[in-house]
Amino acid sequence: xxHRTFLWFILPSLTAMILFIAxxxxxxxxxxxxxxxxxVLVTVENCGPFGCTEETRIDREATAALREAQPxxxxxxxxxxxxxxxxxxxxxxxxxxxxxxxxAFLGQVMNLPFYKALVFTLSFTxxxxxxxxxxxxxxxxxxxxxxxxxxxxTIFFSLLPMIVTPLIGSLxxxxxxxxxxxxxxxxxxxxxxxxxxxxxxPVLTWVTLFVYGVWHSAPFAFIVFYAGLxxxxxxxxxxxxxxxxxxxxxxxxxxxxxxMPLAVFITLMQLMDNFRVFEPIVGFQAxxxxxxxxxxxxxxxxxxxxxFGSAAATSVLTIIGVAILLTPVLIRTWRxxxxxxx
Amino acid sequence: xxxSKLSTxxxxxxxxxASGAFADCGIASGRVAILSNDFPALQAMAAGAxxxxxxxxxxxxxxxxxxxxxxxxxxTANPAEYTxxxxxxxxxxxxxxxxxxxxxxxxxxxxxxxxxxxxxITIDGKxxxxxxxxxxxxxxxxxxxxxxxxxxAPATYEEVLDILGKLRAAGAVDHPFAMNTAAGWNLGExxxxxxxGHGGELFAAGSAAPAINNxxxxxxxxxxxxxxxxxxxxxxxxxxNATQALWESGELAIAYMWGSRGGAILDDxxxxxxxxxxxSLIAAPTVGGGALPASTLWWDGFTIAANIxxxxxxxxxxxxxxxxxxEVITANNNAAVWxxxxxxxxxxxxxxxxxxxxxxxxxxxxxxxxxxxxALGNELAQFMQGQESAEQALADVExxxxxxxxxxxxxx
Numbered sequence: 001x002x003h004r005t006f007l008w009f010i011l012p013s014l015t016a017m018i019l020f021i022a023x024x025x026x027x028x029x030x031x032x033x034x035x036x037x038x039x040v041l042v043t044v045e046n047c048g049p050f051g052c053t054e055e056t057r058i059d060r061e062a063t064a065a066l067r068e069a070q071p072x073x074x075x076x077x078x079x080x081x082x083x084x085x086x087x088x089x090x091x092x093x094x095x096x097x098x099x100x101x102x103x104a105f106l107g108q109v110m111n112l113p114f115y116k117a118l119v120f121t122l123s124f125t126x127x128x129x130x131x132x133x134x135x136x137x138x139x140x141x142x143x144x145x146x147x148x149x150x151x152x153x154t155i156f157f158s159l160l161p162m163i164v165t166p167l168i169g170s171l172x173x174x175x176x177x178x179x180x181x182x183x184x185x186x187x188x189x190x191x192x193x194x195x196x197x198x199x200x201x202p203v204l205t206w207v208t209l210f211v212y213g214v215w216h217s218a219p220f221a222f223i224v225f226y227a228g229l230x231x232x233x234x235x236x237x238x239x240x241x242x243x244x245x246x247x248x249x250x251x252x253x254x255x256x257x258x259x260m261p262l263a264v265f266i267t268l269m270q271l272m273d274n275f276r277v278f279e280p281i282v283g284f285q286a287x288x289x290x291x292x293x294x295x296x297x298x299x300x301x302x303x304x305x306x307x308f309g310s311a312a313a314t315s316v317l318t319i320i321g322v323a324i325l326l327t328p329v330l331i332r333t334w335r336x337x338x339x340x341x342x
Numbered sequence: 343x344x345x346s347k348l349s350t351x352x353x354x355x356x357x358x359x360a361s362g363a364f365a366d367c368g369i370a371s372g373r374v375a376i377l378s379n380d381f382p383a384l385q386a387m388a389a390g391a392x393x394x395x396x397x398x399x400x401x402x403x404x405x406x407x408x409x410x411x412x413x414x415x416x417x418t419a420n421p422a423e424y425t426x427x428x429x430x431x432x433x434x435x436x437x438x439x440x441x442x443x444x445x446x447x448x449x450x451x452x453x454x455x456x457x458x459x460x461x462x463i464t465i466d467g468k469x470x471x472x473x474x475x476x477x478x479x480x481x482x483x484x485x486x487x488x489x490x491x492x493x494x495a496p497a498t499y500e501e502v503l504d505i506l507g508k509l510r511a512a513g514a515v516d517h518p519f520a521m522n523t524a525a526g527w528n529l530g531e532x533x534x535x536x537x538x539g540h541g542g543e544l545f546a547a548g549s550a551a552p553a554i555n556n557x558x559x560x561x562x563x564x565x566x567x568x569x570x571x572x573x574x575x576x577x578x579x580x581x582x583n584a585t586q587a588l589w590e591s592g593e594l595a596i597a598y599m600w601g602s603r604g605g606a607i608l609d610d611x612x613x614x615x616x617x618x619x620x621x622s623l624i625a626a627p628t629v630g631g632g633a634l635p636a637s638t639l640w641w642d643g644f645t646i647a648a649n650i651x652x653x654x655x656x657x658x659x660x661x662x663x664x665x666x667x668x669e670v671i672t673a674n675n676n677a678a679v680w681x682x683x684x685x686x687x688x689x690x691x692x693x694x695x696x697x698x699x700x701x702x703x704x705x706x707x708x709x710x711x712x713x714x715x716x717a718l719g720n721e722l723a724q725f726m727q728g729q730e731s732a733e734q735a736l737a738d739v740e741x742x743x744x745x746x747x748x749x750x751x752x753x754x
Contacts, residue, residue, distance in 0.1 A: 036751040039709065043548060044466035047459075048431075049473050049681055050639045050704040056548065057466065058709045060441045074751070084745040091741070111730070111738060113720065179576055194516065200575035202727065288525035288578040288723035299720065302411055303527065304436050304712030309749050 025319065032080055032312035034073035037066040073309070080313040085300075087317075088112045114314070117291040118321075123206070124292065125274040125325070128213035132270055133263060135214060136221020141251065143222070144229045155226070162219035170283025173212055174199075202289035209290055212280050217273065221266050228262045229255070264333060271325050276318070293318045367664045371398035372657025373650075377413055378428035380405040381602065383475055383678035384642075387428075390665030394657075401661055409433075417442040422647035425658040430642050431705040432712060434463070434471055439709050443470055443645040449659040461681055463643055465707075473643035474666050475678040477602045478702060479522070479535060480637055480693035481627060486620040487514055487595040495622060499539075499565055499629040499636065502596055506572040509595050518595035519572040520588050523726065524581040530719030531638075532598075537562045538703055539629045539636020550710045550752035552743050554718075555736040561630055563725055563732040570726060578723055592617045598626070601697075604690030605676040623693030625700050635697050638705040641681070710752045717743040 001009070040062035046055045067073075082089045095108035109115045143154050161169065176183045177198040188196045198204045232255055240250050256263075278294035281287055287295060293314060300311035374391060378384045388403040395401040404424065406412075410433045416423040417437060427437065437443045445468040450457050463471035481502075483495055491508040493501075502519075509518040522528040534544065542558035545551060570577050574588070586603050588594050590613035599607075604623050607613070626637035644662050646655050668684025679691040687695055705711075717739045725735035747753040 035749045038754065039751045041550070041709070041752075042466075045464075046466075046707055047462070047464035048704060048707075049460050049476060049641050050698065050702075052464075053704070053706075055707055056550075056709065058439045060439070064441070076749075080749060083749070084741050085749075111724070111734070113742070179574060195575055197575040199579050200577075200727075202729075285524060285579040285581075287720075288727065299526075299716070303716055304410060304432050305710075305716070305746075305750060306414070307746060307749055310746070 028312045028315050030072070031308055032316050033075060033077060035076040035080060035309045036073050037063060037070070038074070039063055040066075076309070080309045081317070084112065085296075085310050086114050086313050088114060113291070113296060114293075114317075117293050117296050120206070120290045121275060121277060121292045121294075121321075124210065124213060124277045125271060127210050128217065128274050129267060129270040131210075131214045132217045132221045133266060135218040136266065137225050137256075137259070137263075139218065139222040140225035140229055141255075143226060155223075158222055159219045161215050162217070162223075164216075166216060166279035167283050169216060170212055170280040173208075174284050177208060199284070199286075205284070205286050205289040209277075209280050209284060209286060212284070213274060213277065216280075217270060220269070224262050224266055225259060228259045232258050261336075264329060268326065268329050268333075271329065272322060275322055275325060293321065367394035367399075367660055369394055369396075369399050369657045369660050372400075372654045373425060374399065374401040374654070374658045374661040375424045376401075376403040376405075376426045376428065376644075376658075376662070377409050377416060377424035378403065378405050378644075379409050379642075380407050381677075382605075383602075383674060383680075384428060386670055386674040386677060387474070387662070387665040390667065390670040391661040392665075394661040394664050399657055399661070413437060414440060414442065417647045417649065420649040421651070421654075422649040425647050425650050425654050426644050426662055427647065428642060428644050429471060430477075430640050431638075431707050432715070434643075434645060435707060435709055435712060437645060438465065438470065442648050444648045444655060445469060446472065446646060446659065449646070449656060453656070453660055454663055461643075463641070471643040471645045472662075473641040474682050475642045475680050476694055476698065477600060477640040477642065477679065478637050478694045478697045479531075479598055479600050479626060480635070480697045481624050482589060482594075482597045482599055482604075482607065482693070483622050483624060484595045484617070484620050485622055486616070487518070490514055495624050496596070496627055497625075499536075499569070499627045502627055503568055506569075506596065510572065515593060515595055517572060517574040517593065519569055519597065520574065520577065520580055520585045520594050521569065521598035522580055522582055522585055522600070523566075523570060523573070523577045524584070525578050525723040525726075526719040527715065528581055528719070529578070529722055529726070530715040530717075532566060533562060533718045533722060534705070534715065535626070535637050536565055536629060538638060539626070539632055539634060540565075541630075541632050541634070544706065544711065544714055545708065550708075550747055552714065552740050552747075554714075555740045559736045560732045563722070563735060565629055567726065567728075567732075578726060587612075589613075589621070590617065601679060601691070601694035604693060605678075608690055609676075623690065623696075625693065625696035626702060628700075633701070635700045635702045637697050637702045639698055639702050640705055642678075710747055710750070713746045713750060713752070714739075714743050717746060 040059040041056045042059045043054055044057050045052055081087055084091055091112055092109065095105055099105035099108060110119065139158055143151060143158065146154060175181050178184050179188065179197055184198060188194055198208050236254050237250060240254050276294045277292045278298065281290060281292055281295045297311045297314045300307040300314065374394065376388055376391065378388065384405060388405060392401045413427050413433065414436050417427060418440065429437065447469050450469060457472065461473050462469040463473050487509065488494065488505060491505065491512050493505040493508065496502045496505055506519050509515060521532055523532055537554065537558060540558045540562055543553055546553045582600055582603060585597055585599050586607060589597050589607055607621060608618050626635035628634065629636045646658055666682050671680050671682045671684035675686055676688055676690050679694045721738040721742050722735055724730045725732060744753060
């Protein structure tokens with residue numbers, strides 16, 4: 001394709017990408033470098049139904065003048081990135097010097113909001129992603145082995161967890177695992193422990209979120225693998241059978257290598273999806289025990305005061321995290337691509 | 343002024359002109375767009391205001407529990423997306439900080455000259471909001487369960503703990519206590535209430551410097567932990583909906599909940615007559631020998647956007663006052679603890695009235711209090727789970743608040 005034609009061909013999508021992906025990212029990066037102006041405070045008398053009190057208030061005229069002079073706020077460089085809400089370098093070095101053991105140091109690190117969220121996010125990503133791959137493949141092989149008549153309904157029901165909106169799905173499970181819910185009450189009876197609560201213990205909350213993550217994403221892996229299974233060459237399978245390969249050997253040496261590109265695709269999608277885990281934390285009200293990077297951004301932007309600088313810095317750190325996670329997979333894809341071209 | 347004085351006041355008040363017979367409310371023309379939280383009292387107000395709609399007056403309302411998150415952006419636009427925002431002590435602050443609401447003195451002088459001082463939220467000499475209802479967290483107790491262990495209504499948290507111990511020993515209920523302790527805003531609010539009840543100050547006088555990392559803070563946390571020993575282990579997920587459901591299912595003997603839930607708890611839905619009939623709403627208890635109840639008083643009121651025409655502002659003020667006229671209040675008497683004429687305090691208001699009369703302090707209207715509240719809500723969960731000490735939790739809150747306050751320009 002001549003360069004000129006190619007340029008016209010991709011122009012619409014390129015424009016959309018610049019407008020809706022590149023520019024917002026630039027804006028977020030710029031925003032993360034600035035903090036709010038110094039607030040000029042004055043003490044005034046406030047009166048209401050419950051009496052009068054002396055309270056401080058922002059001197060709006062003075063603050064507005066500052067804002068007029070510098071609309072973006074005060075330049076703070078990378079200050080926001082290194083404060084306690086983010087990378088917390090000062091707190092980390094203090095913790096390193098004070099702690100006697102590695103365990104004590106890690107305890108201090110887990111006390112910092114960013115690292116606490118990062119550890120959960122990474123655990124979620126690296127536990128849920130492989131389980132989704134394995135479970136998705138297992139379901140696909142199972143469904144593929146069913147008689148043709150049963151396949152349609154089975155596929156439909158297997159896809160249900162993905163069809164349910166994440167927030168609704170997690171809310172449904174949240175009530176089911178309640179101490180009075182069907183799962184929660186059954187577990188209490190099985191383990192004979194009336195105080196057993198999936199919502200109270202941090203460990204069990206994490207496990208619940210992982211289970212939810214697998215439940216929600218496995219159908220995606222399943223449907224992709226199932227489509228791939230339809231393209232496995234029948235001749236190779238027959239040849240393997242003639243060579244006396246067992247069912248397991250056929251899966252291991254014929255089916256799985258054939259599905260490898262799909263596995264890479266699913267891994268890529270799942271790494272990205274799981275790294276931005278958010279809805280289950282809200283749905284399960286799990287923020288006491290588990291927070292993710294996306295949840296941090298959400299919590300910076302919620303409530304009476306919006307902390308745009310903090311949210312922007314966490315967003316940029318999340319983008320960097322996704323880039324680091326995807327690099328190995330992308331390098332592999334690029335090598336495969338080059339090998340095929342040769 | 344207290345609620346009891348208010349009821350006397352409204353009893354004596356003369357109803358002037360606001361007969362509601364005029365469907366057009368006397369508004370010539372204008373746009374009325376209300377942004378508010380979503381609960382029955384506000385729905386009644388919005389429905390009352392909507393009666394003012396005519397060929398020349400448009401009245402719309404967006405009632406959503408997420409109103410706090412959109413109000414600043416919506417009122418920053420010029421002209422503002424909404425002409426009125428219904429706010430509370432805390433949510434008026436961001437609107438004030440950005441100068442997005444207008445002083446109401448002229449409108450009050452012109453259209454509601456008899457509005458009692460009580461309803462005027464005055465900031466630096468200017469009326470910025472008209473308060474129309476009050477709310478506070480206070481105790482709900484089950485008289486029958488308390489009678490089983492020979493206890494009467496508790497006046498202090500120490501008595502509450504004593505009763506809870508007896509209830510557990512008697513085996514009457516597994517987890518007799520609950521308060522709104524969901525990690526986040528709710529948990530932060532419980533700390534603020536208990537801390538002010540201990541006589542603490544959240545900030546150093548006249549500055550944004552935090553002042554919670556002290557003996558009072560530790561006593562506050564220890565009391566919260568001691569109380570939640572008696573709560574269901576799921577307590578860090580308890581919001582108002584959860585605690586109300588627990589109460590209505592009869593699993594609680596004592597709970598600390600919002601007064602605005604009183605009407606729904608005492609009505610005949612979702613519960614049994616044995617439970618509702620034995621439910622008493624009493625004042626928030628004192629704590630640690632303090633004189634004031636461990637609770638904060640909240641008002642809900644309306645503000646009018648700055649970035650709208652004077653005509654729209656006048657139309658909005660009139661429509662909202664129409665929506666709050668005595669007939670509307672009387673028809674929705676039990677929906678809230680109203681601060682308007684036409685209100686007869688009933689059983690659901692008893693707890694808020696008792697708390698206010700006992701001298702509870704209003705929730706502070708400080709520009710940086712939201713940051714402190716967020717820090718408290720986020721950092722105290724680990725302590726409540728028993729994973730860290732009270733000292734560490736308070737140090738975390740202080741550090742989180744300082745980081746946020748520096749970023750927002752309140753601290754250097």
